[in-house]
Amino acid sequence: MTKEENEKRLEYLKGIVRRLPEKPGSYQFYDEEHTIIYVGKAKNLKNRVSSYFHTEVDRFKTKVLVSKIHDISYTVVNTEEDALLLENSLIKKYNPRYNVLLKDGKTYPSICVTNEYLPRVFKTRTINKKGGTYFGPYSHVGSMYAILDLIKELYKPRTCRFPMTKEGVENGKYKVCLDYHIKRCNGPCTGKQSWESYQENIRQAREILKGNSRKVIRDLKVKMEQLAAELRFEEAEEVKQKYLALDGFVTRSEVVSHTIDNVDVFSITSDEKIAYINYIHVSNGSINQSFTIEYKKKMDETDEELLQLGIAELRERFKSQAKEIIVQQEIDLNMEGVVFTIPQRGDKKTLLDLSIMNGKQYKFDRLKQAEKLNPEQKQVRLMKELQEKLKLPTLPYQIECFDNSNISGSDAVAACVVFKKMKPSKSDYKRYNIKTVVGPDDYASMKEVVLRRYKRLIDEEQPLPDLIVADGGRGQMEVIREVIQDELKLDIPIAGLAKNDRHRTNELLYGFPPMTVALKTDSELFHVLTQLQDEVHRFAITFHREKRSKHALHSELDEIKGIGPKTRDELLRQLKSIKKIKESAVKELESFIGKAKATIVYNHFHGNEGQKE
DSSP states (O other): OOHHHHHHHHHHHHHHHHHOOSSOEEEEEEOTTOOEEEEEEESSHHHHHHGGGOTTOOOHHHHHHHHHOOEEEEEEOSSHHHHHHHHHHHHHHHOOTTSOOOTTOOOOOEEEEEOSSSOOEEEESOOOTTTEEEEOOOSOHHHHHHHHHHHHHHHOOOOOOOOOOHHHHHTTOOOOOHHHHTTSOOOGGGTSSOHHHHHHHHHHHHHHHHTOOHHHHHHHHHHHHHHHHTTOHHHHHHHHHHHHHHHTOOOOOSSOOTTOOSEEEEEEEEOSSEEEEEEEEEETTEEEEEEEEEEEOSSOOOHHHHHHHHHHHHHHHTTOOOSEEEOSSOOOOOOTTOEEEOOOSHHHHHHHHHHHHHHHHHHHHHHHHHHHHOHHHHHHHHHHHHHHHHTOSSOOOEEEEEEEEEETTEEEEEEEEEEETTEEOGGGOEEEEOOSOOSSOHHHHHHHHHHHHHHHHHHTTOOOOSEEEESSSHHHHHHHHIIIIIISOOOOOEEEEEEOTTSOEEEEEETTTTEEEOOOTTSHHHHHHHHHHHHHHHHHHHHHHHHHHHHHHHHHHHTSTTOOHHHHHHHHHHHOSHHHHHHOOHHHHHHHHOHHHHHHHHHHHHTTSOOOO
16 A cells, blocks of 8 residues: 555545544444454544544554554444443454454343243343343443342342242242341242232332333332331331432343344435435344445435335345334335334334434434535535524525623623624624713613614615624514614514523524524534624623723823823833823933923822922
8 A cells, every 4th residue: 555545544534533423332443345353332432433543552453453444334322331232242243353352252141030930030141032031231240230139139039949830839849948047038939928929029120120110219219218207217228228229220231132133223314315224233132233325315205215225225235134124114115024113112112213313423424524525515504404493584694693791881882793604704893882872771772783783784785684683682682673673674584592590591582572493502503603692792892891991091191181192102101000100200201201291291190299300
């Protein structure tokens, strides 16, 4: 590989890394033949994968691995534990060259509830579905032992391995063991605990293992409060520990479930031009394939038509023979021996949600890539989104926002910032000294500035904005409306950015009377609007500080008759402050501004008292 080819390869890989999400997941590195050579997990995909390409990486093996990488793919999940399980599953399937070999064949442990007359609950690494129900696997072994201990403490399932039968219990064939005497078992083998009571305990234990533990938690909380009310604090503390252990436990991973085998999962995410179809394959309870393709729409293809096409193509590409396909919607597709499922809850619904999340993430990454190559694409997208949200007649190409600034009405100023194509246009910013308002009246100040701004634009035949945004709520919007619609007879849309009790912007208002617009506060569009608000606030505050500072420094010198700006500036340059000018003798002042002007300045501050030499 030549130097130019290697630089091109690295730039391609770094481009992928820059678009990676900051979410947990598993990443895969491919060689020149597109064979997986390494599988890893990450709490934060972007941070972890980017670390391979840092110039300060000095590990020889890492450098060798990076030199072999020609492509990168990834799968996002919801938790770090799921990323660990997914990594384990993919390593077993592909056995990548640069991953540690799993020579002992061990996997993560599960919890088994047997199908016996008196079921047992125990840890195992061997899966035999005929013998019982399996929950897990658990990547965090400590959590698994915690839930086992909790079940043993709460429900006391038997630990002996005798193959007990109904007839054996009724005929007194068994005897209690040590566990009964130390109160770790209630003796169902001898009838000291009824079969019905024991089965109820096992049923509740299954619910906990399934993750349906809310009722159990509520019951524990009631019991804890009851014991505390009866002043049985030691017993209440024991129940509290069980309550906290159960409440804080994550019962199982959403990525793996032993009840699902050889299943395909498909989902579609689409917009006007492109459809993204995500494919996940589950085998032996584990995800071992995740892939997303995109279709550019030529006509008005429906999601159902594109999903049918994607299912056929991806199953052929990955040679899938799965007899069940999980989808998010009804599709008119008949495949021999294949059942289509639209899950509403449970493990299959969790896998479908994971597929949808990966499809949306792929779409987001592709959008980011396109916008990086063509920055205007992002701006147009945001303008269209704002137009749709506010039902504006035209794209909001030019947006203007106003803000006032004063301290108890003194040095009152206002500012107007202009955004064009969702970006600051600083050459169009305007600053205003408030002329007609006395005292701290924000509404009157806003009215004056808006009137001056748009009356001038009309007189000069300058283009008017497509949207005005008030840095405030309903009151500011109404003042602007009175000027724009009632006085100037203009038809310019007006929106407002309102703050909550913590003085944080939390909603976009539009219309009269103003209504809250459905817009997520963590969305890209909302961030642009708050940037507009922050910018006008910054611009107004900066202007106000400049005016206040200038007023404080220069006001007293400006009042001296016979002293002009040139003399004033020279004194401030030499002596730095009004205080030092007051304390200076005439001779010192003469050295800067001459005898005549020095006498004027000195007499202004000291009246008729003798001049200091």
